[in-house]
Amino acid sequence: MKLPKPVKRGDVYRIQILIQGKRLSCTRNTAKECEQWAIKQLLESQIAQKQEEEGTKPKVTFKELLNQYYENIGLLNESKSSRSWMKGQVSKFDEKFGFLAYKSIYEVTPKQLTNWRNKRLLEVGANTVLKEISFYSAVFTYAQKELFLLEDNPWMLITKPKKPKPRARRIHPSEIDLMLKVLDYERGDEPVLPQHYVAWGFLFALETALRRGELLSLQMNDIYEGHLHLTKTKNGDTRNVPLSEEAKALLSLIKHNGKKLIPQSENAFRLMWEKRKTAIGLNGLHFHDTRHEAITRMVRVKKLPVEVLAKITGHKKIEILVNTYYNPNAEDLVEAFNQVA
Incomplete structure (x- = not known):
């Protein structure tokens, strides 16, 4: 397959590729980075297709899925603050999830996520945990409905923390x-x-x-x-x-x-x-x-x-x-x- 040429838009470059009828795109600082991304996506698609034909599931860890979601979805978010927040989730992912970060997405269970939720609630407030659960659930939904790697989303099977009452603090x-x-x-x-x-x-x-x-x-x-x-x-x-x-x-x-x-x-x-x-x-x-x-x-x-x-x-x-x-x-x-x- 011939690789399309990246197109310069302002100070960045953008490339679009077609994989199994789906159009994917990314934005990077240089044309070379765009081409490297496109080659990686095409190779991963070919490997996944071959494994599917052979009846085996592609090996995808939680961290790999997160990186793919960030590259294909997160970087296209119109809100700069949202992109910045997602980038923070990516950079602190290993610290936040430990062994779960390198676990296959097919082996992540609701029980493991419930344990993670309970531990996380001891570290940060309920609103932060709710926001993170919503984000990581979206990552797994992406794997389920866009990549067709999963049949179920384990994040949907855990109980969310109760949303705390909003702050009503006035400044004296x-x-x-x-x-x-x-x-x-x-x-x-x-x-x-x-x-x-x-x-x-x-x-x-x-x-x-x-x-x-x-x-x-x-x-x-x-x-x-x-x-x-x-x-x-x-x-x-x-x-x-x-x-x-x-x-x-x-x-x-x-x-x-x-x-x-x-x-x-x-x-x-x-x-x-x-x-x-x-x-x-x-x-x-x-x-x-x-x-x-x-x-x-x-x-x-x-x-x-x-x-x-x-x-x-x-x-x-x-x-x-x-x-x-x-x-x-x-x-x-x-x-x-x-x-x-």
Whole structure:
């Protein structure tokens, strides 16, 4: 079979091949890497076809299946954050699964996965385990319905952890003051040092409900007179976020000439935040809590209807917005009730 030539698209190369009527593609940094991938896929297909004809199953380990899924499905995901998360799963796979990583996919049992689930729950929260189970189940579904290697998906035969109640944490004004103090930042000052930008970003997130990743990916040319235009979001869709007067005042404090609004990497920003909050005993405060606080304030102060709020925050499911991120206290509900009356 003649190998198709990789096509250059921007800074990367893409190649497409046809195997048993199915079109597969991959994107790599060089044409040679694309060709190596295509040759590997064709050889594996020929071996698998021969083994099928001889009545034997191809030898595929859990790790090999994961790598194939990542190459053929994961790298094509439109969301950069999703691709990054999947890459993390691949890089830490051996550490996370141990001997199961090199076990044949035909020999992975629901009992083994249940034991893995129980061990994993001792290491991370239930939400993380639920996300990982969903991902690895998709990997095995890929083997079942796209590669036709499996008849059943063992992940579908285990009990999922109970989803914990969503966080309903509000940020008290005293906590804001403590964070600004430990980050050596005064309201109204121009941020200069790395810790200043973390403090500034904290205040800006409280006004805009931006996720940390959205905040740190903002470019100066994403800022308009009355709104922000987000091109890099969690779900991959662009959205516009209106700016309050407080948010505009914060933006006026940024004086640098760089391309990024906050000239820091996400990892550096995160580490600074974690280190400083721990130093003052605010371990229970998550940066993502700014999203809860900001959304609750938008309802309480701005009186935004939920359908408008969803456009601002980027929520596609109204129930998640209402039940997870809108966290009014008793006084807020009483005030809202009396205003309607």
